Amino acid sequence: MSDIDIHSNLLKHDVLPTPQRIKVASVILDRPQHLSADQIMDRLIEKGSAVSKATVYNCLKLFCEKGLIKEINIDPSRKYYDSTTHAHHHFYHVQTGELTDIPQDKISIVGLPSLPDDTEQEGVEVLIRLRNKK
Numbered sequence: 001m002s003d004i005d006i007h008s009n010l011l012k013h014d015v016l017p018t019p020q021r022i023k024v025a026s027v028i029l030d031r032p033q034h035l036s037a038d039q040i041m042d043r044l045i046e047k048g049s050a051v052s053k054a055t056v057y058n059c060l061k062l063f064c065e066k067g068l069i070k071e072i073n074i075d076p077s078r079k080y081y082d083s084t085t086h087a088h089h090h091f092y093h094v095q096t097g098e099l100t101d102i103p104q105d106k107i108s109i110v111g112l113p114s115l116p117d118d119t120e121q122e123g124v125e126v127l128i129r130l131r132n133k134k
């Protein structure tokens with residue numbers, strides 16, 4: 001994604017495109033991926049775009065609120081940011097920490113409970129935890 005595309009994508013989501021937000025967005029929105037805040041920091045350093053950790057966290061929080069990216073909380077010590085925002089499924093390898101997408105049509109879900117009153121289904125997402133065979 002070019003800087004101009006990122007600029008307009010931020011505006012489309014009601015995010016003021018400051019230089020720092022553009023830097024952070026250019027990493028996470030580069031392609032469909034799952035990155036931790038630390039991985040995003042590392043990529044910014046590799047690109048020579050130094051952004052403070054606090055700014056990275058603030059950007060990611062804002063991007064989540066505005067629907068540009070999605071937060072995936074697997075456990076309290078491992079939080080990922082997903083550039084694919086629609087409901088989808090994941091494999092999560094507990095030993096490597098690797099998170100990968102499972103295409104929507106590869107899982108069919110039956111037997112869901114009826115929903116509580118006054119609610120509607122926003123999405124159903126499956127997380128399959130993996131570990132290496134012993």
Ligand SMILES: [Zn+2]
Nearest residue numbers: 082084100101
């Ligand atoms: Zn994903």
